[in-house]
Amino acid sequence: MLKQQKKMHINWKRVLFVVLLFSIFVAILYSVWLYHTIQASKTDRFDEAVKFVLQQTDMERIDDIRYFQEAEGYFILEADDGNDDYFVFLRDDETFSINQLYIIPKKEVLSQTAIENSLMNECQSCELVHSKPAMIDKVPLWELTYYDASNRYVIEYKYLKNGQTYEKLKLTTK
Numbered sequence: 001m002l003k004q005q006k007k008m009h010i011n012w013k014r015v016l017f018v019v020l021l022f023s024i025f026v027a028i029l030y031s032v033w034l035y036h037t038i039q040a041s042k043t044d045r046f047d048e049a050v051k052f053v054l055q056q057t058d059m060e061r062i063d064d065i066r067y068f069q070e071a072e073g074y075f076i077l078e079a080d081d082g083n084d085d086y087f088v089f090l091r092d093d094e095t096f097s098i099n100q101l102y103i104i105p106k107k108e109v110l111s112q113t114a115i116e117n118s119l120m121n122e123c124q125s126c127e128l129v130h131s132k133p134a135m136i137d138k139v140p141l142w143e144l145t146y147y148d149a150s151n152r153y154v155i156e157y158k159y160l161k162n163g164q165t166y167e168k169l170k171l172t173t174k
Contacts, residue, residue, distance in 0.1 A: 042067070045092070049075040052096045053088055057081075057103065066132055067092070068143070074135040078106075087160070089135045104140055109160035115142045118163050119156070125149040133160070141166050 050062050059079040066076045073092035080086065084105055091100035110118075116131055127147040134143040134157060141157040148154050148170070157166040 046075070049077065049090055049092075049096070053077055053079065053090060053101070056098050056101065057088070059086065059088065068132070068134045070134070070136050072135075076133045076135065087133055087140065089133075089140060102135070102138070102140065104160065109140075110142075110163050112142070115144065115158055115163055118158075119144055119146065123148060126154075129153075136167070139166065 046065050046067075050065060053059055053062065057079075058081045060082045062077050062079050063085075064078040068074045068076055075090040075092060077088040077090070078085065079088050084107060086106060087104045087109070089102040089104075090096060093100060112131060116128060119126065119128065123146075126149065129145040129147065131142060131144045134141045136157060140160045142160055142163075144154075144156045144158065146154050146156070150172075153171040153173075154168065155171075156168045158164060159166055
């Protein structure tokens with residue numbers, strides 16, 4: 001009696017389907033991990049900055065913290081000492097230093113609302129995207145991002161104390 005050998009027939013469609021499903025699963029896992037890592041890096045060292053400011057100043061509470069990056073990075077905190085509110089700018093160095101800490105009482109500067117209203121009075125057809133405090137060349141500023149009348153994306157920096165323009169960047173799309 002002759003033994004018949006069965007030939008293995010590979011279903012390539014099924015193999016490709018399994019490989020494709022596995023690849024999609026791996027891509028989804030990688031995307032979730034990457035997203036989580038990027039989100040965590042946005043707040044990297046925030047706790048250290050808050051702890052440093054609370055220890056080195058008379059501040060009792062931190063209400064908000066942001067990060068601003070230009071040539072140098074700064075942690076920008078909104079804090080209070082129990083009586084007054086302050087902007088606290090802390091340069092992001094490897095080790096924090098009291099020499100790189102800038103504290104400005106909010107009562108000495110224009111409010112966010114006043115700066116935004118000033119922009120909207122100058123340009124009624126502008127559409128404000130967002131605004132936030134900033135620090136460029138050790139000068140405390142307010143960053144306004146908006147679309148102007150010509151539909152250009154504009155990033156404008158204004159002095160905190162008087163609202164005058166420090167720098168304005170206008171970008172156009174093609």
